[in-house]
Amino acid sequence: MQTLNVDLGDRSYPIFIGENILGQSDLLVPYINGQQVMIVTNETVAPLYLEELKKGLVEFHVDVVVLPDGEKYKNSESIDKIYASLLKNRHNRKTTLIALGGGVVGDMCGFAAASYQRGVDFIQIPTTLLSQVDSSVGGKTGINHPLGKNMIGAFHQPNVVIADTKTLTTLPERELSAGIAEVIKYGLIRDMPFLSWIERSISALLSCDQDTLSKAIYDSCRNKAEIVALDERESGCRALLNLGHTFGHAIEAHQGYGNWLHGEAVGTGMMMAAYMSEKLGWISNEDLQRVEKLISSANLPVKSPNNMTSENFVEYMSLDKKNVDHRIRLVLLKALGDAVITSDYPSDVFQETLLNSN
């Protein structure tokens, strides 16, 4: 098992990464302060891992909320189910919520914990690669609004993150690839040695080799933890983590949440960011081809949906949280392994990127 510390002063917490660690009570118990626990999970994950987790929690009063599975349920109705169960079961301020599932479960459970009785403790047990390398770390929580993705939420750090690589063996191939998109992201924005390692390791990752996954998760979380420690509330460099996400969110929103997986949209979004960076003369055509080859080799889409016009992109991208005073801010690549945040670019290059993306 590997341990990584997220350094945020009095809100610091460890990430434990390893095989078969999900129900280890010695990793859980020290991070639970009261006697009540509420596990939030979904219909897909509950039959696989709920009982195993409960074995590590025998000394607590445990309630469970099982939500339907999917991004389209990341909304106010699901949050209300969590609130209602907490209130009916009389959970007090000392309760601890545990998110057992992917990014959707983690984001919702985290926001419920941030807002129930003005904030209670929570623990992340991510069971998808995407949530293990990205969404479970850093304290971003929230839900979608019909008018925009992740528009309602809070910064609320977990007490501990437990990433059990064994859970990835039951993950559908498409979701494993979606997770690899975020792994590739860390290489592209700030870590060339890691990018080269991912290129060499892509087959082992896709075949779910436990040690290779463990290293991918550790290095992804290390990069993320370093950025979050510098800029917890995303007033600066944390926005670099959104490489591919501004384009990607537009794809997700336009296609209807859940039809494209988040990681798939990010894969295409990173391709669009790389294309635009090449058109700006920042990266070479060889670099662009290298990015395309890696994203393709992870079985991720490199083209945006056929039914999306450039107007569709602009409409959704105008709502992005990173924008300031009506300029669309983008994360682009000054070089491979060196991303920047900018709203200063020629609009014709932006338009060309949108037009040529599908």
Added chain:
Amino acid sequence: MQTLNVDLGDRSYPIFIGENILGQSDLLVPYINGQQVMIVTNETVAPLYLEELKKGLVEFHVDVVVLPDGEKYKNSESIDKIYASLLKNRHNRKTTLIALGGGVVGDMCGFAAASYQRGVDFIQIPTTLLSQVDSSVGGKTGINHPLGKNMIGAFHQPNVVIADTKTLTTLPERELSAGIAEVIKYGLIRDMPFLSWIERSISALLSCDQDTLSKAIYDSCRNKAEIVALDERESGCRALLNLGHTFGHAIEAHQGYGNWLHGEAVGTGMMMAAYMSEKLGWISNEDLQRVEKLISSANLPVKSPNNMTSENFVEYMSLDKKNVDHRIRLVLLKALGDAVITSDYPSDVFQETLLNSN
């Protein structure tokens, strides 16, 4: 005009108290960081003060959400109206929300600001006595859930609070009295000189004398700011501010939110706390009569609703956020001007208090 500072490190902010200061741009502009402003108000307050406030905001892009008036609208639907208006009008992370209204508007607007795009700036312009002396100060925001009052929310401090005493001249008498309940509370829990002053000043307060109101607001906010600075997130002494509130919340919830005003329920709740404190031998019968006389003289109810049984009280009080591990925690009076938080009391005295309250 008087100024009081709430000392919370990098979240410190001033409270301005005075007559006709609502639309003074020099009190507003320094506390707005972006170009967008969203005023959240209600149908009663908007016709009275919205235009005056807008005069101080001519240099900003201003949108307005007007909500229906009343505690029963302090729910997720109203919050969603604020989110939808922010998104439709493309408000970004640099937006500032301004709450113009009473405690309900302030709590909802504050929670919308805490959760929109994971947190944006907000300003409190309370227009009721209750919100000027209590709810606008200290950063508690939230909404009610059908299963419990103020169960969903966040701690989110405003950038500035502007308490214009002139707005109290248009306040219904019943609401003025409800505000005086919270003023009395500060005297009872920690400030005997202030309690004596309130006893002497009750007629002037009820007749809306501007200077007397200004002093009542200043001393109330001073007491509250001192407590909040010691314990922002209510892990200790901040719970003293809930004198009368645990009983009171049960009354409000049982009667249906809005039928009893919050301050009226707190008035009766403080009587119940005083009664129980007298039965415990902590305060004298003369003290109890003094409390009853003061609450009555403010035109507040001293008896709980006839239709409430002790079981009704216990049912609602069991859900209180202050409770730890199923014991009902109460704020009681060791002496006048000296409140304590305790869950250690004989249950027969508690039962007697409930039975004799109406």
